[in-house]
Amino acid sequence: MRQEIAVPTSREQLWGLLAEAAEIEHHLMCCYLYAAFSLKEHADEDLGPDELAAVRRWRQQILGVAIEEMGHLATVCNILSALGAPAHLAHQNFPVSPGYHPAGVVVKLTPFNAQTLDHFIYLERPEDSPLADGEGFEPARDYQRDSRMDRLMSVATDYDTVGELYRSISLGLEQLVAALGPERVFIGDPAHQLSAEVARLPGLRVVQCLKTAQIAITAIVEQGESAAAAQETSHYQRFLAIRREYQALRDARPGFRPARMSAHNPVMRRPPTPEGKLWVTLEPAASLMDIGNALYNHSLRCLSLAYGGVDARTQRVLVQTSIDLMHLLTPVATCLGTLAASPELPEATAGISFATLRDAAALLPDTASLDLLIERLEEIRMRCGELLPRHAQVEALLQATCAGLKRTVERLARARETVQPLHAMADDAAVLAPSSTTVPQASPAAAAAPPAEPATDPSVPHAIPEPIDEGHGVQRIPGPAIDLIYNGQRCIHARHCVLGLPGVFKANVEGPWIDPAAASVEELVTVAHLCPSGAIGYRRHDGGAEEAPPAVNLVQLRENGPLGLRAQIVLNGEPIGMRAVLCRCGASRHKPFCDGSHNDIHFQATGEPATVASEPLAARGGVLEIEAEINGPLSVTGNLEICCGTGRTINRVTGTRLCRCGGSSNKPYCDGTHRTNGFQG
Numbered sequence: 001m002r003q004e005i006a007v008p009t010s011r012e013q014l015w016g017l018l019a020e021a022a023e024i025e026h027h028l029m030c031c032y033l034y035a036a037f038s039l040k041e042h043a044d045e046d047l048g049p050d051e052l053a054a055v056r057r058w059r060q061q062i063l064g065v066a067i068e069e070m071g072h073l074a075t076v077c078n079i080l081s082a083l084g085a086p087a088h089l090a091h092q093n094f095p096v097s098p099g100y101h102p103a104g105v106v107v108k109l110t111p112f113n114a115q116t117l118d119h120f121i122y123l124e125r126p127e128d129s130p131l132a133d134g135e136g137f138e139p140a141r142d143y144q145r146d147s148r149m150d151r152l153m154s155v156a157t158d159y160d161t162v163g164e165l166y167r168s169i170s171l172g173l174e175q176l177v178a179a180l181g182p183e184r185v186f187i188g189d190p191a192h193q194l195s196a197e198v199a200r201l202p203g204l205r206v207v208q209c210l211k212t213a214q215i216a217i218t219a220i221v222e223q224g225e226s227a228a229a230a231q232e233t234s235h236y237q238r239f240l241a242i243r244r245e246y247q248a249l250r251d252a253r254p255g256f257r258p259a260r261m262s263a264h265n266p267v268m269r270r271p272p273t274p275e276g277k278l279w280v281t282l283e284p285a286a287s288l289m290d291i292g293n294a295l296y297n298h299s300l301r302c303l304s305l306a307y308g309g310v311d312a313r314t315q316r317v318l319v320q321t322s323i324d325l326m327h328l329l330t331p332v333a334t335c336l337g338t339l340a341a342s343p344e345l346p347e348a349t350a351g352i353s354f355a356t357l358r359d360a361a362a363l364l365p366d367t368a369s370l371d372l373l374i375e376r377l378e379e380i381r382m383r384c385g386e387l388l389p390r391h392a393q394v395e396a397l398l399q400a401t402c403a404g405l406k407r408t409v410e411r412l413a414r415a416r417e418t419v420q421p422l423h424a425m426a427d428d429a430a431v432l433a434p435s436s437t438t439v440p441q442a443s444p445a446a447a448a449a450p451p452a453e454p455a456t457d458p459s460v461p462h463a464i465p466e467p468i469d470e471g472h473g474v475q476r477i478p479g480p481a482i483d484l485i486y487n488g489q490r491c492i493h494a495r496h497c498v499l500g501l502p503g504v505f506k507a508n509v510e511g512p513w514i515d516p517a518a519a520s521v522e523e524l525v526t527v528a529h530l531c532p533s534g535a536i537g538y539r540r541h542d543g544g545a546e547e548a549p550p551a552v553n554l555v556q557l558r559e560n561g562p563l564g565l566r567a568q569i570v571l572n573g574e575p576i577g578m579r580a581v582l583c584r585c586g587a588s589r590h591k592p593f594c595d596g597s598h599n600d601i602h603f604q605a606t607g608e609p610a611t612v613a614s615e616p617l618a619a620r621g622g623v624l625e626i627e628a629e630i631n632g633p634l635s636v637t638g639n640l641e642i643c644c645g646t647g648r649t650i651n652r653v654t655g656t657r658l659c660r661c662g663g664s665s666n667k668p669y670c671d672g673t674h675r676t677n678g679f680q681g
Contacts, residue, residue: 005159005164005167005169005171005458006147006148006155006158007149007168007171007175008149008154008168008169008172008175009149009150009172009175010152011083011084011176011185012153012154013154013155013172014083014169015080015083015085016155016178017154017157017165017172017296018076018079018080018083018085018088018169020157020165021076021089021162021165021166021169022073022077022080022089023090023091023092023101024070024101024105024162025069025070025073026069026073026089026091026457027091027094027096027101027107028069028107028123029066029069029070029073030091030094030122030354031107031108031109031111031120031353031608032063032065032108033066033333033354034109034333034351034354035062035111035112035116035170035259035261035353036058036059036062036063037262037330037336037337037351038112038259038260038337038351039055039058039059039062039112039214039258039259040052040258040259040260041055041056041059041334042255045088045260045486046255046257047256047258048253050249051249051253051258051514053260054245054246054249054258054677058112058242058245058258060631060678061238061242061675061676062112062242062505063675064672064675064676065235065238067201067675068201068203068235071199071201071203071204072220072224074194074199075207075217075220076088076205076220077168077194077307078193078205078206078216079192079217081188081189081192081193081207081307082188082190082207082213083185083186083187083188083194084187084188084588085188086308086362087303087304087307087362089300089303089304089360090356090360091356092107092356093267093354093355093356094107094265094353095107095108095109095265095276095277095665096108096446098140098143099143099145100156102145102158102159102160103141103142103143103144104133104139104160105123106119106133106137108137108264108265108351109264109265109266109351109354110136110264110265110355111259111261111262111263111264111337111351112258112259113246113259114134114243114246114250114668115135115136115137116134116624117134117239117242117243117246118132118133118134118135118137118243118425119133119134119137120134120235120239121134121236121239121240121243122137122280123162124162124165124224124225124235124236124239125164125225126225126236127160127161127225134673135149138488144158145157156204159529161225162221162224162225163221163225164219166217166221169217170214170217173210173213173214173256174210178482182209182210185210185319186207186208186209186210186213189309190207190208191205191306191309191312192307192309193206193207193307194206194306194307197653197655197656197657198205198306198312198316198319198655199319200319200520200629200632200633200670203223203480205219209378211516217535222234223235223532224236225239233676237539238672245302255340260337260338260349261347261348262336262348262349262350262351263278263280263341263342263345263348263349263351264276264278265277265278265353266278266279266289266350266351266352266353267279267280267353267543268286268289268290268293268353268355278342278344278345278397279342279344280341280342280353281341281342281343282339282340282342282350283390283391284339284390284393285336285341285350286350287387287391288332288335288336288339288350288394288397289336289350289352289353289385291380291383291387291401292329292333292336292352293353293355294331294380294552295325295326295328295329295332295380296326296329296352296354296495297355297357297514298325298373298376298377298380299323299326299329299354300322300327300356300360301373301376302319302321302322302325302373303318303322304317304361304362305318305362305363305365306318306319306322307362307363307368307372308363308365309365311362313415313654314370314415315425316637316655317411317415317637318653319619320411320627321373321408321412323627323629323635324407324408324411325408327404327629327630328404328408329352330402330630331401332352332397333351333352333398335394336350336351336352337349337351339394348439361482366583370412370416371416371598373412374409374412374413375418377405377408377409378409380405381405381406381409384398384401384402384405385402388402391530407572407573407574409513410565410573411570411573411625414570414623415539422674424647428531431653445543453544456588464511464512464513464514464515465477465478465512465515465517466512467486467512470485470588472489472609473487473488474486474487475488476539477512477514477515477516478516478518479524480515480517480520481540481541482524482525482529482538482539482540482544483539483540483621484514484516484536484538484539485536486514486535486536486537487534487535488535489590489593489595489609490533490534490535490580490590490593491533491535492532492533492535492562492581492594492595492596494531494533495597496527496530497527497531497536498532500526500527500530501518501519501524501527503515503518503519504523504524505527513535521544522531525536525538525544525547528547529547529579531579532564532579532581533579533580533581534576534577534579534580535591535629537577547569547577547578547620548578549568549578549622550566550567550568550578550621550622551620551621552566552621552641553565553566553568553620553621553622553624553638553639553641554566554567554640554641554642555567555640555642555643555668556643556644556645557605557606557609557642557643557644557645557650557656557668558607558645559605559606559607559608559609560602560603560605561584561585561594561598561603561605562581562582562583562584562585562594562608563581563582563583563584563594563658563668564580564581565579565582565626566578566579566620567621567623567624567638567640568622568623568624569626570624570625570627571592571626571627571628572627572628581593581594582594582626582634582660583598584598584600584605584658584660584662584667584668585597585601585605585662586660586661586662586664586681587600587601587603588662588681591628591660591681592626592628592634592681603662605662605668607644607645608644608645608646608648609644609650609667610650611648611649611651612650612651614652614653615652617639617641617652617654619639620639621639622639624636624637624638624639624640625638626674627636628660630678630681631674631680631681632660632661632670632674632677633657633658633659633660633661633670633674634657634658634659634660635655635657636653636655636656636657636658637654638654638655639654640653640654640656656669657669657670658670659673659674660674660679660681661673661674661677661679661681662679663677663679
């Protein structure tokens with residue numbers, strides 16, 4: 001080390017060091033994402049079968065590291081919030097100018113290659129490591145930043161490793177607590193922080209005192225730079241493992257190139273200092289880069305507001321929206337690596353630049369801010385629509401982005417309709433607008449009317465009606481008083497229908513097999529409600545009540561099997577009814593729904609896990625929003641009681657992440673295994 005570790009002596013100086021830590025984590029996250037997005041995806045890109053498998057594995061591993069860097073950033077923001085400061089999600093544009101970080105911390109966007117990999121290993125190295133940085137990442141000049149801590153203003157202290165920076169922060173926290181006392185140091189409201197449950201980042205901790213702050217800091221350092229070979233999950237060890245495998249594949253075939261020719265430091269505008277940057281001017285890359293950066297910045301804006309003192313439900317929706325936008329960004333950023341960037345460098349393809357807005361301040365915690373977020377999402381969606389007729393090369397991507405933005409807007413709009421003004425006083429008599437997903441109830445007159453009987457006498461022979469195809473595997477079978485709806489893709493063959501009403505649901509027959517006229521309306525409704533998967537539904541045209549939401553939202557764990565849900569379910573932004581059975585073995589061919597594959601693979605998962613201490617929920621019903629994260633778990637938002645097969649309540653939550661890769665060691669909850677076991681879905 002060049003000098004003694006600088007120890008901050010005031011809250012202001014601690015805020016400054018934490019802001020630097022936040023930017024380091026943010027910068028590294030973007031660099032790792034850029035390298036992952038540059039990797040090839042298909043065998044026709046000059047990759048053999050073993051090479052393609054390795055490249056896909058590296059992509060998942062690097063994306064996993066980037067997500068953990070996001071967790072580190074969120075942890076730093078939690079510490080800032082605990083100390084009374086706002087979350088710090090701003091960062092410098094790439095490449096970061098010399099002097100902004102210590103001379104040994106060179107930050108720029110480069111595609112995956114041996115030099116970039118060496119650079120990642122260098123950045124994550126343990127203290128006192130003799131490793132050299134990757135070729136091409138040498139500092140532009142040697143300099144030393146002022147590390148004096150006797151100033152009123154915070155200073156830009158030097159450090160050799162990121163672990164050393166965190167050691168300065170930890171020592172500063174100890175000194176400030178000794179000087180002021182813990183009550184005066186940790187003054188922030190813990191409800192303003194993000195928890196692991198809300199942010200879907202395993203290991204994220206809410207910071208409330210010196211002990212929890214130091215535990216969080218230790219976890220960041222150990223996850224990043226742990227030198228112990230046994231700690232294979234550390235970033236340092238993971239990058240070392242990738243380098244070993246990469247070198248072996250290059251030795252076997254010297255022509256092996258795992259990445260596309262993505263640009264180094266792509267920029268959106270003509271740079272005043274063009275050295276080391278590539279101005280992306282060719283279409284459709286320039287327009288797609290604009291969309292990608294807009295998605296990225298809006299994701300940060302949503303995350304900033306989540307730290308801003310909003311209520312718990314709104315915080316969850318904001319985090320969900322932020323994650324949605326990052327999921328939409330991934331295919332956009334990956335596609336950029338296939339598109340020509342500039343006539344000045346024909347061999348280079350484009351890339352996402354993570355360009356940031358000049359003003360990164362959080363919006364005010366008010367419902368008007370939700371309106372502004374929706375307005376911006378609509379602007380991005382409209383721009384995708386405008387580009388569709390102009391760029392056939394990326395038409396499918398633009399359509400998918402439009403569809404994803406539409407779902408995100410609808411989810412945010414539902415949240416906007418069902419919350420009071422975020423600044424309202426507790427005694428405000430605010431009237432909530434009804435949710436757009438509310439299931440219509442029967443009128444009082446219809447509810448009082450006697451139940452209608454089928455117009456057809458079941459004892460009289462009649463033709464079974466032909467089903468009407470309603471698309472997406474759904475069939476409607478018309479009946480005299482009620483139409484039955486059958487969704488074959490959701491059927492798990494629980495057989496409540498064929499055993500309960502064999503005259504209606506005729507097993508082992510040729511042609512049409514559902515006859516709604518063969519039973520009374522009440523019998524049909526009863527059997528439909530018994531169908532756990534929601535494969536059987538109905539549409540009444542007799543004035544009777546449609547299926548009502550349950551009073552208590554439940555998920556039942558089936559022994560060695562799927563998750564059975566009863567709630568007013570909104571899945572990936574679409575209302576899907578009151579019943580569903582979702583895969584948790586990871587093998588279904590119709591994810592996120594179960595298709596019985598757990599039997600084929602002999603899936604093992606208890607239906608009787610230990611009870612978790614939990615308080616009764618203030619409300620037990622309501623809309624249950626479920627997001628099947630891309631290649632990840634089921635993210636659940638809403639009131640939910642988790643039950644075992646015998647009905648015992650295991651846990652009560654208002655948000656959780658449920659494993660669907662089959663690999664979690666903490667089933668039914670996600671533990672992050674999907675990032676390392678190759679789960680796709």
